[in-house]
Amino acid sequence: xxxxxxxxxxxxxxxxxxxxxxxxxxxxxxxxxxxxxxxxxxxxxxxxxxxxxxxxxxxxxxxxxxxxxxxxxxxxxxxxxxxxxxxxxxxxxxxxxxxxxxxxxxxxxxxxxxxxxxxxxxxxxxxxxxxxxxxxxxxxxxxxxxxxxxxxxxxxxxxxxxxxxxxxxxxxxxxxxxxxxxxxxxxxxxxxxxxxxxxxxxxxxxxxxxxxxxxxxxxxxxxxxxxxxxxxxxxxxxxxxxxxxxxxxxxxxxxxxxxxxxxxxxxxxxxxxxxxxxxxxxxxxxxxxxxxxxxxxxxxx
Amino acid sequence: xxxxxxxxxxxxxxxxxxxxxxxxxxxxxxxxxxxxxxxxxxxxxxxxxxxxxxxxxxxxxxxxxxxxxxxxxxxxxxxxxxxxxxxxxxxxxxxxxxxxxxxxxxxxxxxxxxxxxxxxxxxxxxxxxxxxxxxxxxxxxxxxxxxxxxxxxxxxxxxxxxxxxxxxxxxxxxxxxxxxxxxxxxxxxxxxxxxxxxxxxxxxxxxxxxxxxxxxxxxxxxxxxxxxxxxxxxxxxxxxxxxxxxxxxxxxxxxxxxxxxxxxxxxxxxxxxx
Numbered sequence: 001x002x003x004x005x006x007x008x009x010x011x012x013x014x015x016x017x018x019x020x021x022x023x024x025x026x027x028x029x030x031x032x033x034x035x036x037x038x039x040x041x042x043x044x045x046x047x048x049x050x051x052x053x054x055x056x057x058x059x060x061x062x063x064x065x066x067x068x069x070x071x072x073x074x075x076x077x078x079x080x081x082x083x084x085x086x087x088x089x090x091x092x093x094x095x096x097x098x099x100x101x102x103x104x105x106x107x108x109x110x111x112x113x114x115x116x117x118x119x120x121x122x123x124x125x126x127x128x129x130x131x132x133x134x135x136x137x138x139x140x141x142x143x144x145x146x147x148x149x150x151x152x153x154x155x156x157x158x159x160x161x162x163x164x165x166x167x168x169x170x171x172x173x174x175x176x177x178x179x180x181x182x183x184x185x186x187x188x189x190x191x192x193x194x195x196x197x198x199x200x201x202x203x204x205x206x207x208x209x210x211x212x213x214x215x216x217x218x219x220x221x222x223x224x225x226x227x228x229x230x231x232x233x234x235x236x237x238x239x240x241x242x243x244x245x246x247x248x249x250x251x252x253x254x255x256x257x258x259x260x261x262x263x264x265x266x267x268x269x270x271x272x273x274x275x276x277x278x279x280x281x282x283x284x285x286x287x288x289x290x291x292x293x294x295x296x297x298x299x300x301x
Numbered sequence: 302x303x304x305x306x307x308x309x310x311x312x313x314x315x316x317x318x319x320x321x322x323x324x325x326x327x328x329x330x331x332x333x334x335x336x337x338x339x340x341x342x343x344x345x346x347x348x349x350x351x352x353x354x355x356x357x358x359x360x361x362x363x364x365x366x367x368x369x370x371x372x373x374x375x376x377x378x379x380x381x382x383x384x385x386x387x388x389x390x391x392x393x394x395x396x397x398x399x400x401x402x403x404x405x406x407x408x409x410x411x412x413x414x415x416x417x418x419x420x421x422x423x424x425x426x427x428x429x430x431x432x433x434x435x436x437x438x439x440x441x442x443x444x445x446x447x448x449x450x451x452x453x454x455x456x457x458x459x460x461x462x463x464x465x466x467x468x469x470x471x472x473x474x475x476x477x478x479x480x481x482x483x484x485x486x487x488x489x490x491x492x493x494x495x496x497x498x499x500x501x502x503x504x505x506x507x508x509x510x511x512x513x514x515x516x517x518x519x520x521x522x523x524x525x526x527x528x529x530x531x532x533x534x535x536x537x538x539x540x541x542x543x544x545x546x547x548x549x550x551x552x553x554x555x556x557x558x559x560x561x562x563x564x565x566x567x568x569x570x571x572x573x574x575x
Binding site (some may be wrong): 050081090094 | 304305309311312315316319320331363385388390392393394395396397526574575
């Protein structure tokens with residue numbers, strides 16, 4: 001089905017304007033089969049608009065999108081795409097099983113695939129109850145179940161963890177990993193930065209309709225050259241001595257905070273150990289995804 | 302394509318059955334039809350027709366008001382409600398065209414409406430036939446009444462979808478639906494009546510008025526039922542209105558309206574961005 005097997009999703013120079021408002025400017029991004037890409041950005045940065053354009057729910061003002069080799073919104077593209085909306089909603093008076101059966105029929109899948117899927121997302125026991133009686137977390141799981149129907153080439157997940165408890169989040173990422181392992185290109189729009197750090201292959205950051213970063217976490221870190229933070233805990237009364245030797249700032253009585261770039265890290269550590277017993281403890285925090293996000297979304301760009 | 306239309310129709314029908322819409326609408330039709338039949342049973346002796354004929358004449362008037370009302374009440378929410386509840390966006394990412402979705406809903410809603418109309422008008426017809434007699438003629442008139450009332454409902458279902466697609470919210474769609482009902486069922490006739498009175502038997506009354514009457518689906522429904530049976534025309538006193546028209550005019554209007562209104566709804570739906 002795909003005319004270009006190296007990319008399941010291709011977005012080229014994409015622009016979208018509503019009247020005079022330019023919502024997206026020159027967006028270019030690709031996702032390969034099996035790749036998990038996190039799409040980050042403030043509210044209103046254009047993430048949802050980008051997803052709507054890929055789904056063909058609205059039309060671009062300029063640029064091109066290819067979904068598994070097809071135009072967005074075409075029957076082939078829709079067959080190839082799974083979508084989990086941010087605010088997932090269903091017919092309240094249908095049971096979970098009836099609702100998922102409807103989606104299965106629309107996707108051209110056999111209705112007998114429905115129950116195993118409901119079991120897999122932990123909704124088996126609730127399958128015969130009306131969705132109106134369900135919790136937000138259960139509806140979110142049903143949303144995930146419908147995204148798993150059939151074999152999809154591209155999955156677009158908009159805030160997939162909202163409303164889920166920590167255990168469910170863990171299950172969710174396990175399912176996402178499985179989708180990726182089966183060759184689905186996964187694009188996850190989210191705010192849950194700490195979770196995404198370990199769970200994605202690549203990070204894309206949008207700011208005011210533009211793509212300001214698109215790379216692996218390690219390379220984004222290196223490019224941003226953010227300092228590693230080191231916190232020293234000194235022995236009682238020795239904090240002033242430590243600060244005099246190494247610099248940095250004093251915090252809450254017996255601690256000193258230092259910052260250093262990645263290449264100075266080892267030199268700094270050997271100076272710390274040179275101080276001997278004056279230092280009781282050392283904590284190191286490399287730049288987190290949150291720091292990177294702030295850096296790339298910040299006004300200083 | 303058929304699979305997807307039927308899948309939507311099955312889910313929609315479950316919804317209207319579970320929210321008691323089918324039950325409530327059927328109950329309304331039965332109660333109104335029975336009340337009208339027995340309240341209006343007086344003229345049988347005077348006019349020399351059986352009770353079922355009188356009943357069909359009164360139920361024709363009832364159906365003109367009730368069938369469009371019920372159809373609009375079920376249809377106004379079809380698109381605007383799904384946009385508002387956020388269910389439309391996800392469904393439309395499936396390989397389902399908007400036309401298929403509309404047809405699926407139409408099929409389910411028309412089935413629900415047909416049940417309400419058939420049971421309601423049929424029960425009243427049966428009751429009057431048992432108590433006051435019937436003939437082959439009046440039974441045929443009843444069958445035609447039920448079939449044309451369903452057609453009339455189909456037309457207003459489609460108009461309701463168009464209203465639903467054009468309004469931004471379910472509340473707006475409800476308002477627009479009430480407006481449609483007022484215009485087609487009440488104000489249009491009042492306007493024509495005023496024009497006829499003003500014209501005072503001139504060329505407008507003779508040549509333009511019957512066509513304008515047939516152009517409105519509610520009046521076409523009335524004309525079809527009245528013109529189809531001399532006895533019903535006698536009882537309803539509406540024999541003169543459609544006299545200047547060819548026999549196909551009213552049926553054509555009532556058959557064309559649902560198709561045209563569905564096309565309108567489809568065009569309006571195309572502009573909806575979930």
